[in-house]
Amino acid sequence: MSLVNYAAREITCKIVYYGPGRSGKTSNLHYVYDQVPGDRRGSMVSLATQTDRTLFFDFLPLDLGSISGFTTRLQLYTVPGQVYYATTRKLVLQGADGVVFVADSQRRQIEENVESMQDLHANLAEQGVDARNVPLVIQYNKQDLPRELIMDVPQLDDILNFRGVPFHAGDALRGTGVFETLRSISELVLRRLSGATAAPSVAAGR
């Protein structure tokens, strides 16, 4: 759960971007890194292969500012999406306060999306975490691709969003939906921490 340091009056929340390989998790973080002012972010750490596929994780720390007198920081992680990095995904997911599931909207990727969503729930269960209690936001990425190649958002939502969580259409390369997604998950995580019951004010869907 979120780390609250009363002595230093700091809150740190870990948000993990999950999803199948090449769905756009790292692109989300790159866009955030490029857009957020330098004094509000740290260095982006990427442990990637020579072909830029995520090997271990990407990491980006963000300074959200002061909330109720607590300096609030977000730690954004991505997991490697490729199937054979299962162990690494479990390690990165450990201690997550919130998860962004980045789905690939391409029609031919639907099975990978479903498998990755199942993998997320299995890994949370393995860590003794009830997935229903973990704040989750879904981003349907690559909605900019030609219509004949992708499924539209309601179709994807029907298949993947069985929990009825907030969702956003995305084009992470150009930034569409990136901040909306991050804002949604930040709100969910911090509201959960505060014990507030109000619904998030910003969510494209639900």
Next chain:
Amino acid sequence: MKFIDDSRVRIAVLLESSGRVLAQHGFARSIDVMSACALAAAIHASAAEIGRQLDGTPFTTMHHPGHERQIFLGELSTGRGAHILLTVFDDATSIGLVRLYFAELSRRLARAAAATPSAPPAFVDFESDLNRNLATLFGRI
């Protein structure tokens, strides 16, 4: 501070196994500490997993001697679960001394961590602070 004075390390960071910082000495910017912690947690988790797969037992400490600086990473078991200590040191001390004081710190932390459950922080002005900061960072979407 006692560990730092005794062991004479340059940098010491205490973190959770998920990579979150608990306490640090030696870094100027807190946001830089977070990157170091993410990497330290990853190294620790990888080493533990390799140990488990090769040996059935996780590796709990790691030492990397560089040319001028050395890194020692070790797991501390406290009453509140496992934590990790990352230290960076130079020729002002030695790996033997660092290990010695690490073991002492581990014992002291285990004694000090008699668990008192932490309550959620009392948030005042939560909504307005949250909305203001989200708007500042992400723009008014």
